[in-house]
Amino acid sequence: MKTWNLSQLDDLFAAIAGRQTLYIPADAAGQPAFTRWEPGLAMTRALNTGRSAKDLFFPQVENLAAFQISGKTISVSPAQSPEEDYVIFGVRACDCRSFDILDSVFLAEPADTFYQARRAHATVITLACTEPEETCFCTSLGIDPQAPGGDISCWMAEGRLYLQANTPKGEALLASLPDLGEGEKPETNPSVFDKLPLKDLDFSVFQEKPLLDWFNSPLWESLSQSCLGCGSCTFVCPTCQCYDVRDFEGGGTVRRFRCWDSCMYSDFTMMAHGTNRPTQKERFRQRFLHKLVYHPNNHQGQIGCVGCGRCLQKCPISMNIVKVAKALKEGSV
Amino acid sequence: MQRSVIETAASLLETGVCTRVLGWKTGEFFYDVTPAVFTSAEEVRKDMVFTPFCGANLSKYLIAESRKEGKIAVFLKPCDTFSFVQLQKEHRICRENVYAVGVQCPGMSDPDALKALGLKGLTGCVQEGDTLRVDTLYGEKAVPLADALSLRCRGCKSKRLHDCDAIIGTQGKDLQTSRFAQVEALEAMTAEERFAFWRKELSKCIRCNACRNVCPACSCETCVFDNPDSGVQNKAAASSFEENLFHIIRAFHVAGRCTDCGECTRVCPQHIPLHLLNRKLIKDMNTLYGVYQAGADFETKPPMLAFTLEDPEASIITQGRNGQ
């Protein structure tokens, strides 16, 4: 296992950034976010970023193509896929798992080439958790926050950073970094994880009953009752991947871009003659059933949630997947 | 306080004064309170809470709830009553279907405020006088209540409860607080500094619309930013311009209607101090057109829908005040 002195973390960042673009979680106007590293940029002390790491593969807005229109003719210039290698440092285990979930959607044929290119060019360095928040429940989704995965796993212990390559890409990066020491990480005491209030959530029940049982639960009415229909849960969620494709007309060019969309929005499924999810109840149900039932149905039981707890912290009315899952489970017995 | 709120709610249902109660429902933790409609005293006693973490302003829910069958009781903090009156002023609430219970408010706390103090893993909380004893995964911490107060409550404008059918606690007064201090601090900066400040803040915006959807003044049937026919529909934080446009136009649309309840800042997942934009406009309107508080009464014409012949010209802005 490679190791580095944490007091010289900046030097390691500099060494990585000297080879590839590096993103680290840093505080930006009081809010931790993955930020392009530049000398002097310090890592956040917060457990995790406000927005998730999905931004780096699936940015909120992405140009797809530009169209030039003249008279009756149209010409298309596709946007360039990103070509540059980059490194993301400090991804937590939950966010790292979210990449698997995103992969299952975006890399399914026909693959999304923009996402695909970003994934291919990125080296993910994960960071093990030692001080979880009360909202963390990744462990109940089978994630080990102390074995975070990615191309390289990292641990911070006793003033040192320990790095372990998990993939050839990770190995290549570590190999390219000189001056890394060798060492074995000391055993850490994970007892705090046993105290997590949400550690015993059970999501398996959603695969055990027919889809329609969940869909027709009378609880949706009261659960969704105070939902504001905003998109904050969706946009901070590392696994939400719904998008919209829109055109922007300006400067004589029509730009087609894709941007994050939220199934919580009233216009999400709006068509010329109406919508099949006319009230917030249907939209709310869609979001949670998608994570708890639909996605697992289509992806070998993989729950569309990684237990990062962001939605627990960010929802304006504190309604979230934990409350929904618990209520549905209770309601079904 | 919590007890009287719950008992009042339960008895309103039991005595048939109302068929539903709009209040706050307990969650997984001590702070994750959800607005909810209760239909039985049993539910109320089981799940209803009133704690310093019941920040959510319930007045906006009345737009839909007051149009439903039967009477609904609602619990409103002083701040919320301003929104309640303002919404009535805009004909958005059927007052006859509402039984408004004013709850005096000690100032609301915020888990984010606790976390800003360096607390992690919040699992429990007990109030003891002016102190909060907070249980965390990493041990118990004592925090002065004032330090846990949410940002908006630190410049509380009024403890007065407006247009309530009943009051729990005592009727309060308007307060003189320096709620414009941060606005003034920004005004004192150079334009470059202000631009840098806002760029940094607004570039965090993810256009989740939480600020808009929670805002009692943003009660439009369809927001212009959602209306494909408006010509400005957009849902993406697609460029720095779109963030500016959204927040400028939103501030402008609620100008004279915003009661300064601060919900926008409370719900912002990105912690953008959005209330400053509204406060700036409130401050300007107060200075230029006379003091006006939205939702303080039913009669006064809001400044954006009124004028005087002597209003200052826009040049006081474009040419700079104080000879700047």
Add this chain to the structure above:
Amino acid sequence: MQRIGVFVCWCGSNIAATVDVEKVARVLSQEPGVVYSTDYQYMCSQAGQEMIQEAIREHRLTGVVICSCSPRMHEATFRKTVEKAGLNPYLLEIANIREHCSWIHKDKLTATEKAVILGRAAIAKVQLNAPLTAGKSPVTKRALVIGGGIAGIQTALDIAEAGFPVDIVEKKPTIGGKMTQIDKTFPTLDCAACILTPKMVDAAQNENIDILSYAQVEKIQGFVGNFTVTIRKKARYVDENKCTGCGLCTEKCPQKKIPNEFNLGLDNRRAIYIPFAQAVPKVATIDPNHCAMLQKGKCGVCAKVCTAGAIDYKQQDQLITREYGAIVAATGFEPISMDKFDEFAYSQSPDVVTSLEFERLMNAAGPTGGTLLRPSDGTHPHTLVFVQCVGSRCDGGEKGKSYCSKICCMYTAKHAMLTREKYPDTEVYVFYIDVRTPGKSFDEFYRRAVEEYGVHYIKGMVGKVTPQDGKLKVQASDLLGGRQLHIDADMVILAAAIEPDKSARPLATMLTASMDTNDFFTEAHPKLRPVESPTAGVFLSGACQGPKDIPETVAQASAAAAKVIGLLVKDSLTCNPCTAQPDELMCNGCSSCEKVCPYGAITYADKPFRGPNRTTRIRRVAQVNPAVCQGCGACTVACPSGAMDLLGFSNKQIMAEVDAICR
């Protein structure tokens, strides 16, 4: 998709000299939706219009853009043009490439480039134009004339003659106005009263005319065809219906020392008075400020002597509300105050008088019975100095007016002539900057004054008038003679500039009619619509629009009447279709729009709407009365949800223009 035709006008060389019109037409032909683009010398000509119509038919155009002069000039013309070719007149947009382009830019390249952009903006807008159909609103067949001078009287008479009822509101106790104070009229020298008073009587006797004297307009609401006007009829403390005008009270009233306005304070009247013998209505009026009965509750002489029992000390102001289809402003003029002209010693010597005062001094019904006597000592003046342009044509503007008061040259010539005729022993000097006598028989008149009557016309300005030893020492320069003159005059007569009556400004505000910087009413078009205000249904008669002599005033008065008649004969008016329109699905019913509407055009209705899952929701939504809405757009911006839009100037249309310009 639209099929748009673009027509670029050369306007002779007005546009073509600085804008490459062919290039504009060529470049614009490439814009999306444009299927036809051409240029022509005069689009507004018969041939030009036919060309447009032909193109509309041949190319099945769905929108027309004309790049030409200001839409304020020919928008209406071209709307008719396209309408005749079967296109909705509101599917037309005009790009103003003359006033806003060719006339202000010299460089052809720049001007051409700008013309293209303006054309593009118009094309972008017309893409979104929707056919609009004008609604109808009824016309109240009654007119209001504000001001009862010769202008108002003439207008009222003409309207009444055409068979429409008309009300005259006059603030003074009698109609007649300034002309009643004038002695003789130029250039014919016939007696003003002799030609005016019969008209006053005609007005009084005309069944269609209702004279509201001693009254003022208090409030005006509504719009063309449908004005509602509140008129305050001031208490005159005399029952108009009972008073016979015998004048006994005016002889018996003990309050004798009240300056007589009619004679401009040159003599006195009683507290109860009839302004002059031929007043219409010939009814006494009590001046409440001087009546002992009204002030102190003691006296009551007039009531005692009045055999008709017309005196009513308890009379109150009366508010009358009436509906009108048209309103004519005929508020007239006043001579400016001489306070600021100390150099002429107006305030120091009573022998320095204004021309209007001189009229009274010459008038047989005036304070001197028509004998010219010096106000100071009642002696016969021998040397008279007339000073022209007092307060007219002033550069600074502070002291006087920048404009020419137009009538002074002629009345001064008249005064000089009359003086010399009646009193051949007098020496009459006239100081002038220029003598301006355009008008039928005007110059001949002036020359007679000089040549036949021996009036001394001296080009130059009077510098100073100093009262000294019963004389007025006049210091003046003779510009042509190149010398300084010193004249010992007995009287100095100042041709004071005239300005709009003080009541005009507040009236304009009530009428929402625009005024120029001098408070003269602005006409809708200086040449082509000189008797109409830009505010529909409001017409201008007489000197309230600009300085005028009597024949001009009467001519304009009749012209205004003709316009009013033209309006009143219609049973309904076509409304402006560019009105606000609420999108009920978007409307919140918040009342913001209603609060800013100056016309009260917005109301609310509770309407059922389809909600989700086959539910029905009752929602309060805004309704606009298109007949009342004037299309200002205040509501469109007040509306937070963007539910209110303005037809013809919709949000999308304006943004499309913005986009096209900024592209």
Add this chain to the structure above:
Amino acid sequence: MNMRQDPLIPMVAQVTDIRTDTPDVKTFRVVGLDGKKPFSHIPGQCAMLSMPGVGEALFSITSSPTNEDYMEFSIKKCGCVTNWLHAIEPGQQITLRGPYGNGFPVDTDFAGKDLLFIAGGIGLAPLRSVINYVRHYRQRYGTVDIVYGARSKEDLVDYQEILEQWCREEGVNVHLTIDNPQPDWDGHVGFVPNYVKELGFDTGKTVVMCGPPIMIKFTLAGLEELGFQRDQVYTTFELKMKCALGKCGRCNIGDQYVCKDGPVFRLDQMTRLPDEY
């Protein structure tokens, strides 16, 4: 690997001909810029048509795969994109991507079967592709019955083709109906579900159905009354779609994505899915 173009990026195609079918339906003939058919497809598949700046929308390909020269789309005017399409003139370029969806199992489940097509209004558009495919490979299928109804005679899409080709073809039985009587109409009058019941088809047939949801609902009930099973009935769905790739998250009915898993579903597949369409 980046040489591959993203599936969201469309190709440019040209509208070569526009036919007005009904007052609100037009049929657009589309070819690639090379003048050839843009791509091949299976009956029932869809394509994304778009005008940049106006919008993108999914339409069922109306022409049969057996047509080698061009592609056709019958489009009803009902929204932003369709309004634009209805206003264009031949020669206009548009963008196109596809084909999307599973299409009808014409070469598997349908092979050798007696087919009953039931369509209402613009619902004929997706079926026309199948019908013409079946007509082209007539020998591979059993009997063909077509029940087609619309509000009025004028609203019958492809009326000319129906009269001149389908009706004249042996082994193809066309049953037309309109909702209300009309002077120049001597055919059947009445709603499609009732007409289907009146006609009383043999329950061995495989049913292919498309039309407004209300028609589907009642016709299905009628068919079940006649003894048909849900696994004999195929229909095609339309929901809001943006990507057509099963990624944007809009068009799912339960765990099935209409754009990817559909739009063609056999009705028995729908029973375990929510009624959210």
Add this chain to the structure above:
Amino acid sequence: MQVNETFTPTIVAFCCNWCSYAGADLSGTNRLQYPANVKIIRIPCSCRLNPMFILRAFQRGADGVILCGCHPGDCHYTTGNYYARRRMTLLFSLLDFLGIERERTRVEWVSAAEGAKFAATMNDFTETITRLGPNRRLEDLRCKEV
């Protein structure tokens, strides 16, 4: 980035139909020159100007936006410009608060008779904007890339 000498700003002038548009016409009739950068958009009244239009102009590439209307008291619709005055004052204040150059926006009352004032205003405004340079703080890069 453009340097100021070659920078020709794009300026949008919203003019009310009754006074300022006519004032602009008069300035043309009198052949009074002002820069061709100024493009006029006719609106019925100054109160029709939605703040959205101003932001839109900046987004699409305008460097300065000016609103011209009737003088207070002269509004054809009586009160429109009073509302416009409040709206613009607050909008400009908010823009200033966001650090956007306050000189980029202006309100000027121009009557139908003030052709000279119109031209002078446009000359002055263009000069101000040219001095300020291109609008950078409220631009939308999507409208500028080619």
